Amino acid sequence: MKLSQMLFVTLREEPADAEVRSHALMARAGFIQKLAAGIYVYGPMMWRVLRKIENIVREEHDRAGCLELLMPAVQPRELWQESGRWDRYVQDGILFHFADRKGSEVCLGPTHEEVITTFVKRQIQSYKQMPVTFYQIQTKFRDEIRPRFGLMRGREFIMKDAYSFDPSAEAMKASYERMREVYRAIFRRCGLRFTPVEADSGAIGGSGSEEFMVDADTGEDAIAVCRESGYAANVEKAVSQIAPPPPAPEAIAMHKEPTPGAKSCEDLQRLFPDLPLERMLKTVLYKASFTEREEIVAVMARGDREINEVKLLNFLDALNVELADEQTVRQATGAEPGFAGPIGLADHVRLLADASVEGVQGFLCGGNETDTHYLDVWFDRDLPQPPSHDFGLVQDGDLSEDGQGRLSITRGIEVGHIFQLGTKYSEAMSAQFQDEDGKNKAIWMGCYGIGVSRVAASAIEQNHDANGMIWPLPIAPYSVLLVQMKAGNEDQDRVAQELYDQIQEAGVDVLWDDRVKVSPGAKFKDADLIGIPLRIVIGRDAKDRKVEWKPRVGETEVLTVEGALEKLKVALQEQNS
RNA sequence: CGGGGCGUGGCUCAGCUUGGCUAGAGCGCUGCGUUCGGGACGCAGAGGUCGGAGGUUCAAAUCCUCUCGCCCCGACCA
Numbered sequence: 001m002k003l004s005q006m007l008f009v010t011l012r013e014e015p016a017d018a019e020v021r022s023h024a025l026m027a028r029a030g031f032i033q034k035l036a037a038g039i040y041v042y043g044p045m046m047w048r049v050l051r052k053i054e055n056i057v058r059e060e061h062d063r064a065g066c067l068e069l070l071m072p073a074v075q076p077r078e079l080w081q082e083s084g085r086w087d088r089y090v091q092d093g094i095l096f097h098f099a100d101r102k103g104s105e106v107c108l109g110p111t112h113e114e115v116i117t118t119f120v121k122r123q124i125q126s127y128k129q130m131p132v133t134f135y136q137i138q139t140k141f142r143d144e145i146r147p148r149f150g151l152m153r154g155r156e157f158i159m160k161d162a163y164s165f166d167p168s169a170e171a172m173k174a175s176y177e178r179m180r181e182v183y184r185a186i187f188r189r190c191g192l193r194f195t196p197v198e199a200d201s202g203a204i205g206g207s208g209s210e211e212f213m214v215d216a217d218t219g220e221d222a223i224a225v226c227r228e229s230g231y232a233a234n235v236e237k238a239v240s241q242i243a244p245p246p247p248a249p250e251a252i253a254m255h256k257e258p259t260p261g262a263k264s265c266e267d268l269q270r271l272f273p274d275l276p277l278e279r280m281l282k283t284v285l286y287k288a289s290f291t292e293r294e295e296i297v298a299v300m301a302r303g304d305r306e307i308n309e310v311k312l313l314n315f316l317d318a319l320n321v322e323l324a325d326e327q328t329v330r331q332a333t334g335a336e337p338g339f340a341g342p343i344g345l346a347d348h349v350r351l352l353a354d355a356s357v358e359g360v361q362g363f364l365c366g367g368n369e370t371d372t373h374y375l376d377v378w379f380d381r382d383l384p385q386p387p388s389h390d391f392g393l394v395q396d397g398d399l400s401e402d403g404q405g406r407l408s409i410t411r412g413i414e415v416g417h418i419f420q421l422g423t424k425y426s427e428a429m430s431a432q433f434q435d436e437d438g439k440n441k442a443i444w445m446g447c448y449g450i451g452v453s454r455v456a457a458s459a460i461e462q463n464h465d466a467n468g469m470i471w472p473l474p475i476a477p478y479s480v481l482l483v484q485m486k487a488g489n490e491d492q493d494r495v496a497q498e499l500y501d502q503i504q505e506a507g508v509d510v511l512w513d514d515r516v517k518v519s520p521g522a523k524f525k526d527a528d529l530i531g532i533p534l535r536i537v538i539g540r541d542a543k544d545r546k547v548e549w550k551p552r553v554g555e556t557e558v559l560t561v562e563g564a565l566e567k568l569k570v571a572l573q574e575q576n577s
Numbered sequence: 578c579g580g581g582g583c584g585u586g587g588c589u590c591a592g593c594u595u596g597g598c599u600a601g602a603g604c605g606c607u608g609c610g611u612u613c614g615g616g617a618c619g620c621a622g623a624g625g626u627c628g629g630a631g632g633u634u635c636a637a638a639u640c641c642u643c644u645c646g647c648c649c650c651g652a653c654c655a
Contacts, residue, residue, distance in 0.1 A: 486614095523615085
C-alpha cells in the first residue's frame with residue numbers, strides 16, 4: 001500500500017479526552033475516531049490490526065477443533081428472562097434495550113450464553129454429540145456506566161466468545177484445560193507479555209475461572225503474583241498468609257477510652273502510640289442486597305488489613321454489597337461513622353469477622369458511641385468471637401498461601417477470561433441430553449472470552465515510547481514501512497519501487513511512504529507514531545543502491561538493497577520461529 | 578445514579594467574571610516561492626449558525642431558564 005493513497009492524517013496534538021497512552025496515540029494517528037462516548041470508528045490501519053488479531057484467534061481456535069459461527073447481535077427479551085438475567089442486567093443499566101415496532105423488548109447482546117444455549121439445545125440430544133465448542137467474533141454492546149480509556153472500556157467492542165458443551169463435569173474440565181492452552185498460544189502469538197491469574201467468576205457464575213492479564217501499569221485490575229511458587233491471582237480472589245498477631249498483653253478489664261475525632265486507625269495510632277496496629281480491630285459496615293431483602297453486615301478486620309468486598313459478596317451470596325451510608329451507620333451503631341465496634345450493635349446487624357482477627361486479644365475497637373473506643377477487649381471474655389472467614393484483601397509483601405514466597409501486587413489489563421460455567425445456563429434453559437445410562441441430564445458448559453479490540457489497545461499500552469506506538473510484528477498494521485525521503489527523486493523512486501515490489505512478491509505486507517512535499521522530519525515523526533516495527537529508509541544514498549535498515553527500536557544500519565531484503569527476511573523468520 | 582467540570586474553524590485552546598465595534602491565536606488546510614535526513618520558512622488565502630431552544634437587553638460567545646452532548650471523581654464492571 002502506498003501511503004499517498006491512504007487518506008493518512010495525523011495530529012500533532014493529543015485529543016483532550018485521552019487519558020491513557022493507547023487512546024492518545026491511536027487518536028493522534030487516526031487509527032480510531034470517537035463517535036460517541038465509548039463508541040469508535042476503527043480506521044483502515046486499526047482495522048488491519050484487528051483483523052490480524054482475529055486471524056490469530058481464528059487459527060488457534062480452529063486448530064483446537066472449535067467451530068466458528070455467528071450469532072445475532074439483536075436478542076429477544078424472552079431469552080434473557082429464561083436465564084433470569086434480564087432484570088439484573090436492566091437494573092444494572094448495562095443492557096442496551098429497546099422495543100421493536102410490535103412493542104416487544106429486544107436488546108443488543110452484551111454476551112451470548114442465552115443464544116448459544118438455545119442454538120445448541122435444539123441440536124444436541126445425545127452424549128454422542130459432545131464435546132463440541134463453538135466460537136464467534138462479534139461486536140458486543142454494553143452500556144458501560146463509565147466508558148473510558150478509549151478502546152479499553154468501550155460501549156461497543158469486538159469480542160471473541162466461545163462456548164464448550166460437555167456431558168459431564170470432568171469432560172467440561174478437559175475442554176476448559178484445552179482452552180487454557182489455546183489462550184496461552186493466542187496471547188503469545190500476539191507478542192504480548194501476559195500473566196494468567198486465578199479469578200473470581202463474578203456475575204456470570206460458575207466455578208473455575210482464569211483471567212489473562214496483559215502486564216501494564218495502567219491496567220484497571222490489580223493482581224497478586226508470587227515468583228517463587230508461581231501463584232498468580234486477581235486480588236479479588238487472591239489469598240495469602242498473614243503475620244500472626246502480637247502476643248496478648250496482660251489481661252486487664254475492658255474499659256472505654258475517649259477518642260475525640262479519631263475515626264481511622266491512623267488517628268488512633270496517634271492517640272495510642274504504643275498500641276500496635278495489629279491490636280486495633282476495625283469494624284466496617286456494609287449494606288448487602290439480595291433479591292428480596294437487604295441486610296446490614298458488620299465485618300471486623302485487623303487494623304493493618306483491608307476487607308475484600310468480592311470475598312464478602314461471595315460468602316453472603318448477595319447480589320451486591322456496598323459500604324453503608326452514614327445514615328445507616330448511625331442507625332446501626334448509634335454513633336457517628338468512625339466509631340463502629342462489635343459491642344452494642346443494633347440487633348438487626350449481622351456481625352462477621354475476617355480471619356485476621358483470630359487470636360487477637362486485648363485489642364482496641366469502636367465503642368458504638370461517638371468519640372469513644374473500647375480498650376483491652378478480649379474475645380470470649382467480653383464478647384464471643386464472631387464467625388470468621390477469609391474476607392481479607394491481600395497486600396504487597398504477604399506470604400503466599402503455601403509459604404514458599406512473598407506476593408507482589410502488580411497491575412494488568414484483562415484481555416481474556418475463561419470460565420467453567422457448569423450447568424447454570426443449561427438448567428435454567430433446560431438444555432439437556434440423554435446420557436449413556438439413558439438418563440436426561442443438563443449439559444456442562446464452559447465459556448471463554450477475548451476482548452479483541454482490547455488486545456489491540458493493551459498491545460500499545462505495553463509497547464510504546466515518547467514518539468509513538470511500537471507494534472509487535474504479528475499484529476502490526478503492516479509488517480514493513482518503506483520511508484522514502486524525497487518522492488520524485490529518480491534514484492529514490494527506482495530503489496523504493498524495487499524494494500516495494502520485491503517485498504510484496506514475497507507475500508509480506510508493506511506500506512510505502514511515497515508522499516510528495518512532506519518533509520523528512522514529518523515522515524520520521526509519522527513513522528514513529530504509527531509504530532510499524534520494521535523499517536527501511538530510502539534516502540540520499542539511493543543513487544548507490546544503499547538504504548538504511550532502521551527498525552522502530554534498535555540500531556540503524558546502512559545496507560545495499562539486497563542486504564536490506566536479506567535483513568528483512570531474517571527479521572520475519574525470527575518472528576515465526 | 579451522586580459530586581465536579583467543559584461545549585468557540587478539522588485539532589488544541591484564549592475571549593465569558595465586568596454584555597458593546599469586522600470573534601482571536603497556534604497547529605492543520607489551499608496557492609506561490611525558497612527549503613529538503615527528525616514535525617522547515619516567507620507571502621497570500623479558505624474555513625466558525627460561539628452545542629441547541631427560549632428569555633432578558635438598544636445590544637448576548639458573554640447574563641438567565643430549559644435541553645442535548647462530552648470529560649473527570651465515585652459507585653459500578655465476563
